[in-house]
Amino acid sequence: MAEENCIPINSEIDIVTARQKGRAMAAQLGFSSTELTLIATAISEIARNIVEYAREGEISLSIAHEGDKQGIVVMGCDNGPGIPDIKLAMQDGYSTGKSLGLGLPGAKRLMDEFEIVSEVGRGTKVTMKKWVQNHAR
Amino acid sequence: MSVPILKQGDYLIASVQSELSDADLLKLRDDLVSRVGEFRSRGVIVDVTILDVMDSFATRTLRSMAHMIMLRGAKTVIVGIQPEVAFSMVQLGLKLESVATALDLEEGLALLDSQTKGDTRRG
Numbered sequence: 001m002a003e004e005n006c007i008p009i010n011s012e013i014d015i016v017t018a019r020q021k022g023r024a025m026a027a028q029l030g031f032s033s034t035e036l037t038l039i040a041t042a043i044s045e046i047a048r049n050i051v052e053y054a055r056e057g058e059i060s061l062s063i064a065h066e067g068d069k070q071g072i073v074v075m076g077c078d079n080g081p082g083i084p085d086i087k088l089a090m091q092d093g094y095s096t097g098k099s100l101g102l103g104l105p106g107a108k109r110l111m112d113e114f115e116i117v118s119e120v121g122r123g124t125k126v127t128m129k130k131w132v133q134n135h136a137r
Numbered sequence: 138m139s140v141p142i143l144k145q146g147d148y149l150i151a152s153v154q155s156e157l158s159d160a161d162l163l164k165l166r167d168d169l170v171s172r173v174g175e176f177r178s179r180g181v182i183v184d185v186t187i188l189d190v191m192d193s194f195a196t197r198t199l200r201s202m203a204h205m206i207m208l209r210g211a212k213t214v215i216v217g218i219q220p221e222v223a224f225s226m227v228q229l230g231l232k233l234e235s236v237a238t239a240l241d242l243e244e245g246l247a248l249l250d251s252q253t254k255g256d257t258r259r260g
Contacts, residue, residue: 012159012160020156023189034225037189037221037225038228041190044192048192048193105230107229109230110229
């Protein structure tokens with residue numbers, strides 16, 4: 001299995017590709033079907049944020065190891081306008097676009113780890129991880 | 138990929154066949170809103186059994202679609218939301234509150250029948 005998979009996000013069609021590839025990679029890692037849906041949905045939300053705010057960017061998928069834990073790492077990068085106030089953007093219901101404002105905080109709830117770094121005028125980088133639960137192996 | 142829409146008596150049935158892009162979803166919404174008038178339908182069923190992801194965009198589009206169809210005088214029932222998808226929607230904080238849902242196509246038809254029965258505008 002490829003250790004890393006990079007999907008360019010240039011239009012809304014790429015959102016579907018990104019979540020399908022993410023689901024496929026997560027399936028190989030042994031996530032449960034519910035977890036696969038959570039991962040695919042989280043990827044969909046951050047990919048949509050890229051399309052909506054930055055127009056283009058990329059989603060990269062890789063495998064994380066920590067001790068005997070295995071997981072999936074989803075990174076979303078763009079060189080868009082950046083987020084001036086991350087704390088505000090992470091609040092439920094806050095949106096400057098036409099969305100419900102659940103994208104970023106929602107994606108955080110779906111994953112185990114979530115980190116966002118953003119610089120106004122330079123871009124945004126979201127890193128999220130989900131670990132395979134032991135009982136699933 | 139566009140979603141086929143079947144006319145079944147007074148109802149329209151849109152059965153999603155594959156994952157939908159944002160553009161596909163918007164087209165489905167526009168098609169249904171206009172066909173409700175074309176066929177003078179009283180109810181619309183959207184079968185989403187095949188969908189393994191319903192993110193914020195999909196949810197918002199289905200919700201606005203149901204509202205538009207209501208404004209056109211027909212009822213909408215979303216059927217077939219999978220357990221994993223329901224779980225993920227709740228985690229994400231997505232709501233379909235004002236939209237009728239049913240387990241599957243059969244239940245959806247029964248719901249429409251019960252809601253449109255007694256409606257004698259067509260005699």
